[in-house]
Amino acid sequence: xxxxxxxxxxxxxxxxxxxxxxxxxxxxxxxxxxxxxxxxxxxxxxxxxxxxxxxxxxxxxxxxxxxxxxxxxxxxxxxxxxxxxxxxxxxxxxxxxxxxxxxxxxxxxxxxxxxxxx
Amino acid sequence: xxxxxxxxxxxxxxxxxxxxxxxxxxxxxxxxxxxxxxxxxxxxxxxxxxxxxxxxxxxxxxxxxxxxxxxxxxxxxxxxxxxxxxxxxxxxxxxxxxxxxxxxxxxxxxxxxxxxxx
Amino acid sequence: xxxxxxxxxxxxxxxxxxxxxxxxxxxxxxxxxxxxxxxxxxxxxxxxxxxxxxxxxxxxxxxxxxxxxxxxxxxxxxxxxxxxxxxxxxxxxxxxxxxxxxxxxxxxxxxxxxxxxx
Amino acid sequence: xxxxxxxxxxxxxxxxxxxxxxxxxxxxxxxxxxxxxxxxxxxxxxxxxxxxxxxxxxxxxxxxxxxxxxxxxxxxxxxxxxxxxxxxxxxxxxxxxxxxxxxxxxxxxxxxxxxxxx
Amino acid sequence: xxxxxxxxxxxxxxxxxxxxxxxxxxxxxxxxxxxxxxxxxxxxxxxxxxxxxxxxxxxxxxxxxxxxxxxxxxxxxxxxxxxxxxxxxxxxxxxxxxxxxxxxxxxxxxxxxxxxxx
Amino acid sequence: xxxxxxxxxxxxxxxxxxxxxxxxxxxxxxxxxxxxxxxxxxxxxxxxxxxxxxxxxxxxxxxxxxxxxxxxxxxxxxxxxxxxxxxxxxxxxxxxxxxxxxxxxxxxxxxxxxxxxx
Numbered sequence: 001x002x003x004x005x006x007x008x009x010x011x012x013x014x015x016x017x018x019x020x021x022x023x024x025x026x027x028x029x030x031x032x033x034x035x036x037x038x039x040x041x042x043x044x045x046x047x048x049x050x051x052x053x054x055x056x057x058x059x060x061x062x063x064x065x066x067x068x069x070x071x072x073x074x075x076x077x078x079x080x081x082x083x084x085x086x087x088x089x090x091x092x093x094x095x096x097x098x099x100x101x102x103x104x105x106x107x108x109x110x111x112x113x114x115x116x117x118x
Numbered sequence: 119x120x121x122x123x124x125x126x127x128x129x130x131x132x133x134x135x136x137x138x139x140x141x142x143x144x145x146x147x148x149x150x151x152x153x154x155x156x157x158x159x160x161x162x163x164x165x166x167x168x169x170x171x172x173x174x175x176x177x178x179x180x181x182x183x184x185x186x187x188x189x190x191x192x193x194x195x196x197x198x199x200x201x202x203x204x205x206x207x208x209x210x211x212x213x214x215x216x217x218x219x220x221x222x223x224x225x226x227x228x229x230x231x232x233x234x235x236x
Numbered sequence: 237x238x239x240x241x242x243x244x245x246x247x248x249x250x251x252x253x254x255x256x257x258x259x260x261x262x263x264x265x266x267x268x269x270x271x272x273x274x275x276x277x278x279x280x281x282x283x284x285x286x287x288x289x290x291x292x293x294x295x296x297x298x299x300x301x302x303x304x305x306x307x308x309x310x311x312x313x314x315x316x317x318x319x320x321x322x323x324x325x326x327x328x329x330x331x332x333x334x335x336x337x338x339x340x341x342x343x344x345x346x347x348x349x350x351x352x353x354x
Numbered sequence: 355x356x357x358x359x360x361x362x363x364x365x366x367x368x369x370x371x372x373x374x375x376x377x378x379x380x381x382x383x384x385x386x387x388x389x390x391x392x393x394x395x396x397x398x399x400x401x402x403x404x405x406x407x408x409x410x411x412x413x414x415x416x417x418x419x420x421x422x423x424x425x426x427x428x429x430x431x432x433x434x435x436x437x438x439x440x441x442x443x444x445x446x447x448x449x450x451x452x453x454x455x456x457x458x459x460x461x462x463x464x465x466x467x468x469x470x471x472x
Numbered sequence: 473x474x475x476x477x478x479x480x481x482x483x484x485x486x487x488x489x490x491x492x493x494x495x496x497x498x499x500x501x502x503x504x505x506x507x508x509x510x511x512x513x514x515x516x517x518x519x520x521x522x523x524x525x526x527x528x529x530x531x532x533x534x535x536x537x538x539x540x541x542x543x544x545x546x547x548x549x550x551x552x553x554x555x556x557x558x559x560x561x562x563x564x565x566x567x568x569x570x571x572x573x574x575x576x577x578x579x580x581x582x583x584x585x586x587x588x589x590x
Numbered sequence: 591x592x593x594x595x596x597x598x599x600x601x602x603x604x605x606x607x608x609x610x611x612x613x614x615x616x617x618x619x620x621x622x623x624x625x626x627x628x629x630x631x632x633x634x635x636x637x638x639x640x641x642x643x644x645x646x647x648x649x650x651x652x653x654x655x656x657x658x659x660x661x662x663x664x665x666x667x668x669x670x671x672x673x674x675x676x677x678x679x680x681x682x683x684x685x686x687x688x689x690x691x692x693x694x695x696x697x698x699x700x701x702x703x704x705x706x707x708x
Binding site: 387388391392395396397401402404405406408409410412413418432434435437438439441442443445446447 | 623624627628631632633637638640641642644645646648649654668670671673674675677678679681682683
Binding site: 294326327328329330331332333 | 648680681682683684685686687
């Protein structure tokens with residue numbers, strides 16, 4: 001069965017390809033900069049993905065939360081660590097973050113069940 | 119010479135004391151919750167302070183950036199690591215974050231010069 | 237027929253239960269704090285729900301708007317009063333609030349028709 | 355086939371009519387003010403629609419983006435110009451804007467295909 | 473001694489006069505709309521000022537908080553009621569609101585001491 | 591006499607130099623991307639500066655407003671055009687934008703008086 005997360009991944013891939021076709025130099029460079037910001041540097045990439053997750057959550061962007069959760073789970077953060085990071089986002093951002101916390105927890109559960117299904 | 123950071127610390131202490139006097143149960147509990155969110159848990163407190171810094175930067179709150187920078191330097195993050203975290207905030211939050219990046223770098227420099235002065 | 241509001245209520249209940257299972261002390265305390273913030277105090281709960289509605293509207297969170305509208309209608313605010321509160325939110329938050337005003341009015345209409353159906 | 359954009363247009367018309375029925379003087383005046391802000395003045399309406407598009411994109415409101423894209427295409431902005439404006443929004447607002455960039459590009463493509471279908 | 477609040481009032485009056493001189497029809501109408509939004513209607517003006525205060529606090533605008541606090545004190549809200557409203561703003565908006573809570577409490581104290589001085 | 595705008599320019603130059611010294615590749619690239627976003631392209635640079643002004647105003651960043659006003663005046667926008675753009679920002683962003691409108695008008699006046707002084 002196709003999940004909400006599958007739909008996001010399909011849509012994201014399709015539209016990122018379409019944006020690539022536009023071939024706008026500024027937009028392409030921004031996408032590169034965005035990718036590079038999460039690579040190992042003074043901080044390792046794993047830590048940076050958690051920073052990206054918290055930034056996305058307090059700014060209340062579900063698609064961004066989903067993207068960074070996929071990366072965070074890939075990077076090896078466990079559920080307890082993810083919930084602890086989301087708690088920081090909740091306290092910083094307030095109750096207005098709660099709908100995005102619900103979404104994040106649903107996505108974490110989907111990602112774990114995908115992993116079991118493999 | 120008194121720095122902008124000294125003024126923030128003095129003002130913060132004075133007004134937090136005043137807010138304590140108000141004795142509003144909900145506000146007091148929120149302040150406790152806020153303090154506890156950065157204690158060692160599934161994630162260690164050092165990592166959580168970095169999460170708090172990035173959240174404060176993308177939400178563009180200079181006082182919050184200052185507070186979390188004080189905590190981050192206390193927790194042992196070095197300049198390279200702090201700049202790498204601020205870069206994630208810059209990419210997520212965009213050029214609107216730049217004035218807060220300037221402020222953050224000024225505060226980091228103040229904190230390092232305080233440390234040398236000891 | 238199931239409405240958008242029914243879907244929100246079902247999803248909200250399911251995910252709040254799931255978040256309860258996580259049993260993260262900070263998150264649980266935040267949810268308690270959130271519930272308590274709207275109880276009778278120096279201000280009565282009815283007034284506080286209206287404050288929550290306006291805060292949710294200017295912060296542009298449809299799920300939060302729906303939640304506070306359910307509470308506001310339960311608390312006895314009539315349509316004229318709700319529209320007057322939403323007008324304050326519109327003026328403070330600007331035309332970017334209009335899509336959330338549309339959503340709020342749709343939810344108010346759903347809530348009133350549910351009431352008639354009883 | 356009905357597109358996401360068609361659904362937005364239908365919903366927007368239906369709910370704007372419903373909001374008109376409410377007959378709240380403040381809300382009606384706000385809607386008039388909003389319409390008038392994009393009329394020819396010291397700046398021509400075409401330029402103002404592009405300003406509205408960029409404002410909507412950095413504030414991350416898909417419905418507002420759709421509305422201003424419809425107006426921008428009507429006003430005669432071409433794709434290259436729209437992408438250049440969206441690039442300004444992306445740099446100002448950061449990677450958190452990317453999901454709304456995807457949405458904007460999808461809407462531009464829908465609008466162009468509607469035009470061809472005529 | 474001139475307070476921060478005095479400076480805000482002087483600056484606000486001077487610049488509002490200057491904006492009046494500009495004589496831009498849209499801007500003038502917006503200012504009228506803004507004034508009218510807080511007049512007695514289905515909700516009384518006193519309640520609406522409290523809505524304006526909470527909206528300003530969660531949107532984190534100190535000047536707007538000051539303006540609405542002046543109006544709220546004039547309208548007769550007491551300290552306990554104002555703190556209870558600010559607590560709603562704190563829970564909705566999160567710890568990022570705390571610097572604005574400090575500012576609000578300082579302004580309330582200034583307003584009360586002005587009153588005693590009369 | 592040194593104006594608030596002079597202070598901003600001095601501070602901005604000093605801290606941008608300091609950020610340059612840090613020599614973080616991601617941050618340097620972001621600053622380049624930011625500069626390039628306002629160069630002539632499908633849209634001319636003059637139009638893009640106005641887009642940057644409106645984006646900065648609705649996101650409520652005074653330093654960003656000042657920077658883009660300097661650029662807009664350099665690019666040849668007159669006062670009537672700037673006020674018309676700020677009116678779009680006011681309607682989109684709401685009364686919460688008013689303090690930034692005051693700031694913008696003050697900066698425009700400073701820029702015009704600097705020009706007369708030359």
